[in-house]
Amino acid sequence: MTPLPLADVGFAEASWIMVVKSILIFLGVFLIVPVLTVVERKLIGRFQHRYGPNRVGPGGALQPLADILKLAGKEMFRPTAAVPFLYAIAPALVIFSGITTIAILPFGDVKDGVGFYGIDVSIGVLYFFAFGSISFYGLLLAGWSSGSKYSFLGAMRAAAQLISYEVSMGLALLGAIMIAGSLSMTEIVYAQDDVWFIVPQILGFLIFMVAGLAETNRAPFDLPEADAELVQGYQTEYGGTRFGSFLLAEYLEMFVVSGIAATFFLGGWMGPGPSWLDPFWMVTKILALIFVFIWVRATVPRLRYDQLMSLGWKVLLPLATLNVLVTAILVVVL
């Protein structure tokens, strides 16, 4: 029997390095997410012939600071019908799962005994899916524990959406995993030394991006939020910092999905120039993918619920399965 394609992760670091890396990830997250919020609003504005926020600070650069101060200054509100503990824990769960996933994104290889990633786990992408599902638990709990029908409907939609798109997402990545022959993120990046997986796996990349939009609850798949009919979905009853947490988590997940896509299809940290430029290339690729996310949001209207379901089950899933089958045959034959 052939062993499971788990990467040989013999490389271990000192625990103090791990602690420093965790702190750096947290700092990086809280630095990059506010920037993303203002970048998104500016870009959406430009897509609509507007300037976007430009009042706070030079060119609106301090807008996120104003937003955070406003949210932090609000009352910690809870509806009477809510379940107190779950209501409080849900936003934390969403943020937690987002940040933990950043740990596996490789921003470079091991240099001077320090890997440029949080941790190189042998199960790689399974870790990403596990924590992605936990974040949906957060949404579900938020919707259910709020004690409001809009929140509940939003949470139900989130659950249905997760089931529909998680499968296609996994299958889309499976092609790249089969070519690389490993689940480890660094191994997958090394397998793209010759050619990025976006070339042989273009279908997988497209499916992953569409499913990623659904996974992050962003337009056109923002049905769990659907401001037009559900007020704000599972976030309806939240306010202040807890609402801010959901907002943070949304951008965090966008970052994570872009990071996974960059690692699996765009060659991760690979790029021209000396090796110390590796993190720069990775961040550039992630930002380019985030631009695509924002671009799509500015373009495509929200799907109807049945359209969402039929796209997931009738289009993406067969395509992803076909992609996996063809890739598997080619991997064996070639």
Place this chain on the structure above:
Amino acid sequence: MSEEFPYLSKADEEIVAVQRGPEPGGAAGAYRSFGETLRGLKTTFARLVEGPVTIQYPEEKTPVYPRFRGRHKLHRFEDTGLEKCVGCSLCAAACPADCIRVVAAENDPADRVSAGERYAAVYEINLSRCIFCGYCEVACPFDAITMGHEYELADYNRGDLIFTKEMLLAESIERAPLRREGE
């Protein structure tokens, strides 16, 4: 059409059928919607390249047309400096919002205020009631009152919006840019 819809009467056949798009679904539908999505992405990206068209209002202002009806102005004769208004109250009579109050008084020949026999001792316009219709301007036989270009009239008290004769006569600072020919 009768074969298609046998239940329709002759009059109903006049109804024009609604134009519908192709049926959704299927592989062709997915392919088509993918193409249309790409077309949409192209459209929005072109907007990004074009750049914003917003006018940054407090800093930049849309130029007003020459006939724009803003805040009223009272006028003097340029040579003698006498007020054009003779206190005839025709503007007050024409005003549909009833926002003009005129109290006339006899001119003192030694110290004339207006060019006519009488002058407006009190001339007030309540701008919180004014509808900027310009009828006062039309009614005035001496062109003493005209509509200016000023439109930034917000204030903290309603009382401050009652403009007296002195305020209306004063040279206002032109804050609204005038639209040039062909702009």
